[in-house]
Amino acid sequence: MSGSALAQQPIVIKFSHVVANDTPKGKGAERFKELAEKATKGRVKVELYPNSTLYKDKEELEALQLGAVQMLAPSLAKFGPLGVKEFEVFDLPYIFPNRAVLARVTEGPVGQGLFQKLEGKGIKGLAYWDNGMKVMTANKPLHKVSDFRGLKMRIQSSKVLDEQFRALKANPQVLAFSEVYQAMQTGVVDGSENTPSNVYTQKMHEVQSNLTVSDHGYIGYAVIVNKKFWDSLPADVRGELEGAMKDASKYANAIAQKENEDALAAIKASGKTKVYYLSDAEKAEWRKALMPVHKSMESRVGKDLIQAIYKESEALGIK
Numbered sequence: 001m002s003g004s005a006l007a008q009q010p011i012v013i014k015f016s017h018v019v020a021n022d023t024p025k026g027k028g029a030e031r032f033k034e035l036a037e038k039a040t041k042g043r044v045k046v047e048l049y050p051n052s053t054l055y056k057d058k059e060e061l062e063a064l065q066l067g068a069v070q071m072l073a074p075s076l077a078k079f080g081p082l083g084v085k086e087f088e089v090f091d092l093p094y095i096f097p098n099r100a101v102l103a104r105v106t107e108g109p110v111g112q113g114l115f116q117k118l119e120g121k122g123i124k125g126l127a128y129w130d131n132g133m134k135v136m137t138a139n140k141p142l143h144k145v146s147d148f149r150g151l152k153m154r155i156q157s158s159k160v161l162d163e164q165f166r167a168l169k170a171n172p173q174v175l176a177f178s179e180v181y182q183a184m185q186t187g188v189v190d191g192s193e194n195t196p197s198n199v200y201t202q203k204m205h206e207v208q209s210n211l212t213v214s215d216h217g218y219i220g221y222a223v224i225v226n227k228k229f230w231d232s233l234p235a236d237v238r239g240e241l242e243g244a245m246k247d248a249s250k251y252a253n254a255i256a257q258k259e260n261e262d263a264l265a266a267i268k269a270s271g272k273t274k275v276y277y278l279s280d281a282e283k284a285e286w287r288k289a290l291m292p293v294h295k296s297m298e299s300r301v302g303k304d305l306i307q308a309i310y311k312e313s314e315a316l317g318i319k
Contacts, residue, residue, distance in 0.1 A: 010042060010043055010044060010045040011040075011043060011044045011045070011233065011237065012044075012045050012046075012047060012070075013036070013044060013045070013046045013047070013070045013071050013225075014047050014049065014054070014068075014069045014070050014071065015029055015032070015033070015046055015047065015048050015049065015069075015070070015071040015072070015073075016049040016053075016054040016055050016060055016063070016069045016071070016072055017029060017048075017049070017050055017060075017072060017073050017074075018051065018052045018056065018057050018060070018074075019050065019051065020050060020051055020201075021050050021051075023197070023201070023259070024129070024130070024131065024197070024252050024253075024255050024256035024259055025073055025129060025131070025221055025252065026050050027251075027252065027255060028073070028129055028248050028249070028251060028252025028255075029048050029050070029073065029248075030048065031247075031248040031251045031252065032046065032223075032244055032245060032248035033046035033048055035243075035244035035247055035248055036240070036241055036244040036245075038244075039240040039241070039243060039244045040237055040240045040241070043237060044237060044240075044241065046071075049069075054069060055068075055069065057074075057078075060072050060074065061074060061078060061082060064123065064224065064225075064226050065121065065122050065123065065226070067226050067228065067229060069226075070225055070226050070229050071223065071224070071225050071226075072223075072224050073129060073221045073222065073223045073224070074221060074222065074224070075131070075156075075219060075220070075221055076090045076091075076128075076219075076220050076221065076222055077090070077091060077156055077157070077158050079118065079222070080158065080159070081157070082121060083121070084114075084117050084118060084121070085300055085301055086114055086117060086301055086302055086305055087114060087222075088158060088159065088160045088297070088300065088301050089301045089302070089305050089306060089309065090218055090220060091158050091160035091161050091164075091217065091218075092160055092217075092293060092294055092297060092301070092306070093164050093216045093217050093287075093290040093291075093293055094216055094217075094286075094287050094290055094291065095218075095294065095306070095309055096133075096218050096309075097313055097318045098318070099133075099257075100316055101309075101312050101313050101316060101318065102130075102218060102220075104312040104315065104316070105309055105312055106128035106220070107128075108312070110305070110308050110309060110312065111128055114305075115222075118224065119227060122226065122227050122228065123224050123225075123226070123227055124224065124225050124226070124227040124230045124231075125222050125223070125224050126222075126223045126224065126225060126242070126245050127222070127223040127245050127246070127248075127249040128220055128221070128222055128223075128249070129220060129221040129222075129223060129249060129252045129253060129256070130220050130221075130252070130253045130256040130257070131195050131197070131198070131219040131220055131221065131256055132195040132196070132197065132218070132219060132256050132257065132259075132260040133195065133215040133216075133217070133218055133260070134193045134194055134195055134214070134215070134216060134217040134218065134219060135193070135194070135195070135196055135199065135211055135212060135213050135214060135215075135264075136191065136192075136193050136211070136212045136214050136216070137191050137192055137193075137194070137199060137204060137205070137208040137210065137211045137212075137273070138151060138153075138190050138191030138192075138208060138209075138210055139184075139190055139191065139208060139209050139210065140190075140209070140210060141210050141212075141274070141276065142191070142210060142212045142214075142276075143212070143276065143278070143282055144282065144285065145168055145169075145285055145286060145289045146169075148165070148168035148169060148170040149168075149169040149170070150169070150170070150171065151170045151171065151190040151191055152170070152171050152173050152188070152189045152190045152191075153165045153170045153171065153172055153173065153189065153190065153191050153192060153193070154172075154173050154174075154175045154180050154183060154184075154189045154191070154192040155172045155173065155174055155175075155192075155193070156174070156177070157174050159297070159300060160293065160297055160300075160301070161193075161217075162174075163293050163296055163297060164217075164290060164293050167289055167290055167292060167293050168289060168290070173188075173189050175188075175189065177198075177202075180192055180202065180204065181202055181203060181204060181207060184204060184207040184208060185207045191208065192204065192208075193216070193217060194219070195219050195260055195263075196260045196261075196263040196264040196267065197256075197259045197260050197262075197263040198219075199211070199263065199267065200263035200264075200266055200267055201263070205267045205270060205272055205273040206270075206272050208273055209272075209273060209274060210273065210274050210276065211267060211273050211274070211275050211276065212276045212277075212278060213264070213275065213276065213277045213278065214278055214283070214286060216286060216290065223245065223249070294306055
């Protein structure tokens with residue numbers, strides 16, 4: 001092989017994730033592949049590995065740090081166990097009053113500052129991708145705070161979410177995502193929180209009689225790369241990939257919102273679950289019960305970080 005032919009070998013980026021292709025994250029990854037290969041005129045080849053085909057949830061971060069895979073999009077809650085507890089700020093209930101505040105955080109200095117904390121772990125953060133705002137589901141109506149008392153509520157492993165349900169006098173139960181449907185069906189748990197698209201695609205609405213649109217919390221992802229690999233790329237290629245990621249992120253975030261709206265409509269249409277929207281007074285009562293969680297988690301996620309997010313709300317005139 002001549003020297004020039006060797007120079008033409010494409011740079012391969014293995015992009016592994018744990019969800020199906022037909023999800024906002026899966027579609028965002030496909031869009032990134034398409035844009036990256038076009039922008040670099042084939043100098044970069046992106047190989048997608050959806051649905052945990054390459055690595056499972058727990059293994060993928062280690063694989064990235066070892067350089068066995070170059071790119072991932074884990075949920076933000078995954079960085080706490082890695083030792084970067086500040087990311088658990090995204091789990092705080094009612095920390096984001098609306099999507100505009102969320103965008104100011106993820107696209108501004110607060111989001112970038114969080115990404116910098118990953119660099120010591122050999123990880124470079126490229127973008128934040130939305131899944132959406134959470135709803136509550138259970139086998140009884142959840143309108144008032146007192147409705148939660150004694151309920152066994154499934155959570156993903158997070159000190160913040162554990163505290164959130166304790167504040168509602170419920171009993172949090174850590175369970176893997178893949179086990180939730182059966183746990184609901186058999187009564188091992190009474191309910192859960194998740195985004196409408198996750199509730200619908202996992203068929204949780206078939207084993208839960210009530211859903212409350214509370215928008216009390218947020219689920220999002222971070223697109224990350226192995227830092228050593230990223231730093232080794234030619235500067236022009238890095239620039240082209242950053243542009244492709246920016247466009248793919250806009251697309252992924254736009255469809256996440258739509259998929260949640262569509263999922264909620266499909267849940268209503270199924271007739272299996274009663275969908276309830278909190279009144280302003282009920283939401284105020286939930287907020288009052290949950291805001292102390294911010295205070296009790298200050299020592300864990302950082303008081304300054306929580307205050308910085310409050311400031312983004314104030315900048316938009318939200319108290």
